[in-house]
Amino acid sequence: xxxxxxxxxxxxxxxxxxxxxxxxxxxxxxxxxxxxxxxxxxxxxxxxxxxxxxxxxxxxxxxxxxxxxxxxxxxxxxxxxxxxxxxxxxxxxxxxxxxxxxxxxxxxxxxxxxxxxxxxxxxxxxxxxxxxxxxxxxxxxxxxxxxxxxxxxxxxxxxxxxxxxxxxxxxxxxxxxxxxxxxxxxxxxxxxxxxxxxxxxxxxxxxxxxxxxxxxxxxxxxxxxxxxxxxxxxxxxxxxxxxxxxxxxxxxxxxxxxxxxxxxxxxxxxxxxxxxxxxxxxxxxxxxxxxxxxxxxxxxxxxxxxxxxxxxxxxxxxxxxxxxxxxxxxxxxxxxxxxxxxxxxxxxxxxxxxxxxxxxxxxxxxxxxxxxxxxxxxxxxxxxxxxxxxxxxxxxxxxxxxxxxxxxxxxxxxxxxxxxxxxxxxxxxxxxxxxxxxxxxxxxxxxxxxxxxxxxxxxxxxxxxxxxxxxxxxxxxxxxxxxx
Amino acid sequence: xxxxxxxxxxxxxxxxxxxxxxxxxxxxxxxxxxxxxxxxxxxxxxxxxxxxxxxxxxxxxxxxxxxxxxxxxxxxxxxxxxxxxxxxxxxxx
Numbered sequence: 182x183x184x185x186x187x188x189x190x191x192x193x194x195x196x197x198x199x200x201x202x203x204x205x206x207x208x209x210x211x212x213x214x215x216x217x218x219x220x221x222x223x224x225x226x227x228x229x230x231x232x233x234x235x236x237x238x239x240x241x242x243x244x245x246x247x248x249x250x251x252x253x254x255x256x257x258x259x260x261x262x263x264x265x266x267x268x269x270x271x272x273x274x275x276x277x278x279x280x281x282x283x284x285x286x287x288x289x290x291x292x293x294x295x296x297x298x299x300x301x302x303x304x305x306x307x308x309x310x311x312x313x314x315x316x317x318x319x320x321x322x323x324x325x326x327x328x329x330x331x332x333x334x335x336x337x338x339x340x341x342x343x344x345x346x347x348x349x350x351x352x353x354x355x356x357x358x359x360x361x362x363x364x365x366x367x368x369x370x371x372x373x374x375x376x377x378x379x380x381x382x383x384x385x386x387x388x389x390x391x392x393x394x395x396x397x398x399x400x401x402x403x404x405x406x407x408x409x410x411x412x413x414x415x416x417x418x419x420x421x422x423x424x425x426x427x428x429x430x431x432x433x434x435x436x437x438x439x440x441x442x443x444x445x446x447x448x449x450x451x452x453x454x455x456x457x458x459x460x461x462x463x464x465x466x467x468x469x470x471x472x473x474x475x476x477x478x479x480x481x482x483x484x485x486x487x488x489x490x491x492x493x494x495x496x497x498x499x500x501x502x503x504x505x506x507x508x509x510x511x512x513x514x515x516x517x518x519x520x521x522x523x524x525x526x527x528x529x530x531x532x533x534x535x536x537x538x539x540x541x542x543x544x545x546x547x548x549x550x551x552x553x554x555x556x557x558x559x560x561x562x563x564x565x566x567x568x569x570x571x572x573x574x575x576x577x578x579x580x581x582x583x584x585x586x587x588x589x590x591x592x593x594x595x596x597x598x599x600x601x602x603x604x605x606x607x608x609x610x611x612x613x614x615x616x617x618x619x620x621x622x623x624x625x626x627x628x629x630x631x632x633x634x635x636x637x638x639x640x641x642x643x644x645x646x647x648x649x650x651x652x653x654x655x656x657x658x659x660x661x662x663x664x665x
Numbered sequence: 666x667x668x669x670x671x672x673x674x675x676x677x678x679x680x681x682x683x684x685x686x687x688x689x690x691x692x693x694x695x696x697x698x699x700x701x702x703x704x705x706x707x708x709x710x711x712x713x714x715x716x717x718x719x720x721x722x723x724x725x726x727x728x729x730x731x732x733x734x735x736x737x738x739x740x741x742x743x744x745x746x747x748x749x750x751x752x753x754x755x756x757x758x
Contacts, residue, residue, distance in 0.1 A: 324677045378742045422727045423706035424675050485676055489702070492681055508743070511678025516723040517740040523723030533724075562674065 194224050203289040206238035209487060212294065216494020220501075230490045244480025245277050251472050252590060252608045254453040255436060256445040259552065266605040267439070270595040270612025271556020272328040272387065273480055278607035279331040288338070288346050292330075297330040299355025301495065307363040308506045315646035317658065318370055318509040319499050320362035320385035323492040324484055325511075329387075332611045333358045333620070336602055337635070340627035357623075364642045365389035365615070366509030368649070372396035376573050377518045387613030388563045392512075395567050395583055396495025399575025402583075407576035409528050409568075410521035418527050428557040429474035435554045436470040451520050469609070497659030512566040519569045529568015529584045530561050536588020544596060551596045551605050559612040567614075587614055594621050602624060667691075667698045667757070672720040675703030680748070683719050683742050690748045694758050712736070716756065719748070 188522055201207050213234040217227040259265045268278070283290050307316040320326065334354045344350030362385065369392045370383040381565035384392055398403075421427045440448070443463040443537030454465050499508075519525045537555050544553060564584045571580040599610035601624050611620075626634040650657050667708060669691075671683035680702035691698045704709070705724050712718050717735045720728075725738030735755045741747055750757040 322678050323681075377741065380743060382743055417729060422674070422724055424704045425706040443700065481675070481677070485702070487685075488677065489681055493685070498686065510682055510743075511673075513674050513679040513721060514682065514742050517721040517738070517742065518676075519723055523726065526723050558675065 203291050205289065205291045205294060206235045206242070208291045209294050209491070210235035212298065213490045213494055214486075216491070216498060220494065220497040229329065230494070234487040234490045237483045237485070237490070240483030240486065240517050241480050242483070244476045244478070244483060245280055247270065247476035247479065248274070248277050248473065249281060249608075251469065251476060254443075254448060254451065254469070255439055256320050256608055257451065258447060261440065262443060262447065264550070265552050266550060266554040266599075267554055268595070268599040268605040268608060268610045269554040269556045270591060270599075270610050270617070271558050272611050272613060273477060273484075273558065274327075274556055274609030275604065275607075275611035275616075276331050277330055277480070278609035279603040279608040281336045282335060282604060286338075286346075291636040292346070292351055293327070293330050293334050296334045296351045296354040296358065297326055299352060300330060300359035301326065303356055303359030304363045305499065305502060307359070307611075308503050311506070311658075313649040314363075314643070315657070316363045316367050318363065318366040318385070318507050319503060320509045320646070321492065321496055321499065322385045322509070323488040323495060324512050325386055326362070327484075327488070328611065329358060329361075329616075332602075333617060333623075335604070336620070336624040336627055339603065340624065340636075343632060344621040344638050353632075356641055357635050360639050360642045362509070364645050365393070367646050368393040369509070370507065372570060372574070373515065374514060376570060380518070381507060382514060383507055383509040384512050384515065384566070386512040386562070386566070387559070387611075388512060388615055390619050391563065391567055391587065391614045392570055395570045395579075399571045399573075399583065400577035401575075403571070403575030405572075405574060405576045405579075405581030407578060408521050409524045409572050409577050409580060412521075412524060412528065412577070414524060414527055418531065420644055421527070421530065424557060424561075425474065425478065426478055427561065429471055431555055431557055431560075432473040433470045434465070436473060437466050440466045441467065512562055515566060515569050520573055524564040525568040525580060529564040529566070529571070529580060532568070532581050532584035533564025533588040533591070535562050536564075536585040536590075537592050537612055538588075539585075540589040540592035549596060551600050553592045553596050553599070555592075556609075556612055558616065559595075559617075560588065563587060563591065563614045590614060591617050594618050597621050598624060601628065667696060667697050667717065668715045669700045669717045669719065670708055670715050671692060671700065671702040672708035672718055672724070673702075674705060674724070676702060676707065678705075678716055679721060683739065686743065686745055686748055690745050690752065693745075694749070696758065710719045712748075717755070 210231045216233040217230045259267050304320055306317050307314045337350055337354045344353050366383045366385040369389050373383050393395055434449050449456050537560055564587055568584050570578050571583040595610050595612045598621040599605040604610045671680040673680035679683050684702045687699050687700050712734045719738050722738035722740050725736055728736045737751050
């Protein structure tokens with residue numbers, strides 16, 4: 182090829198890469214667009230899908246920027262006055278932290294979307310070859326897929342220099358994460374089918390290993406006859422079904438306490454708070470803490486907008502490709518099957534919150550360098566889900582023991598993972614139970630054993646469905662037959 | 666045109682699933698609808714602006730009964746049959 186033409190082409194490619202591929206909002210818009218085109222939707226719908234995905238992602242970035250600013254007095258104050266780092270354990274705060282960490286490292290977050298795509302395609306392949314792989318479920322929970330791609334790609338990039346910020350790192354992350362989705366959602370199929378009396382889905386979310394463990398442990402530590410349905414929970418707890426109220430209340434308690442400990446003098450000296458303006462300190466604290474909920478809300482509405490488009494195209498693609506496989510969906514889909522009519526959801530949440538608060542007290546008493554702040558998503562959704570499963574398989578006693586321990590593990594494992602991954606610097610960590618236990622272990626393996634650990638862990642995961650199949654050849658594939 | 670919302674805890678996962686299933690059912694019944702999705706927290710405040718609110722059975726109690734808005738709690742979010750039966754029971758199809 183003529184060298185000037187080659188240079189010209191390279192220039193065009195570089196321009197395309199910098200302006201489209203490396204701009205996550207536009208790149209993810211293109212993914213939706215391709216999905217809609219593959220589904221042969223009319224042109225105006227393809228266009229709308231592209232626009233809503235891109236606009237949604239930019240809204241997410243507005244919320245994210247707000248959170249970072251709002252965090253500044255708290256992170257600075259804790260570091261300067263107490264030499265302490267704080268991380269909110271919540272997947273949205275974790276996402277925010279990874280975005281910040283990527284920006285600081287000079288990497289584009291579009292790479293995360295590429296890892297996500299590879300993981301999704303790998304999960305499809307594993308299901309397509311199910312006679313050999315024994316995988317029956319496809320992970321379809323869009324917002325969770327992106328959150329997990331964020332955290333896992335960061336874990337791999339920082340641990341293994343050979344995989345840092347390059348295509349091999351993206352592929353390794355995609356394979357590892359896609360295997361986790363396929364294998365662990367497949368593991369939840371039996372307990373979920375038993376809970377729902379064959380509703381025809383598995384859980385594809387943030388606590389899949391924990392659900393499997395709960396279904397195994399609950400019958401041993403409890404008695405399923407003692408369900409929580411006989412429990413009269415106080416009515417005010419219902420208010421925590423409302424995510425706006427729950428998130429704001431948590432932020433008010435935790436950040437409010439921290440701001441009061443830092444005190445008006447310190448915050449005034451650092452020019453965060455201006456007493457001369459006549460603003461009450463109490464009002465400053467209230468306004469600052471409530472704004473965490475405000476930005477979280479903006480961020481989530483952005484996510485909701487673009488994930489809706491992405492999920493549409495993902496589901497459309499999978500429905501075309503994989504007849505006979507089962508969807509792995511959001512954990513909240515199990516709540517309708519709570520045999521205590523929703524009581525286990527609230528009671529699991531309360532027990533998990535107690536576990537988290539006790540563990541946080543422990544961090545303070547033992548002067549941990551990393552302070553953990555409860556986030557709404559893990560404390561509610563993980564514990565509510567484990568609550569529903571624990572109550573079904575082991576009743577009240579199992580629910581209390583499992584959800585309280587889950588709360589404790591979320592805080593201790595989250596603190597460990599935030600430290601290992603360095604994400605505490607950015608004020609947040611993923612925080613859902615699988616990501617405080619299994620993936621804390623994975624992150625440690627990546628850092629100690631490097632590339633071979635990814636190969637070994639992936640192979641170990643792939644062996645799990647083989648063992649499941651060997652134990653239950655007769656009904657393994659028919660057990661999960663959907664009712665529709 | 667019927668105005669419908671699907672609601673769930675955080676307005677992310679399950680409400681999106683319900684929304685897609687509702688869309689399929691109304692298409693089959695040939696009823697014109699506008700379906701949105703959001704969190705239960707938002708939906709409690711906005712329910713009055715809609716004709717029907719769908720959510721998981723366990724969350725249906727968060728909404729005030731009565732009023733012109735129909736609240737439909739679903740057990741199996743993936744079951745189009747359940748959606749259809751409950752729509753018929755509510756006199757909407």
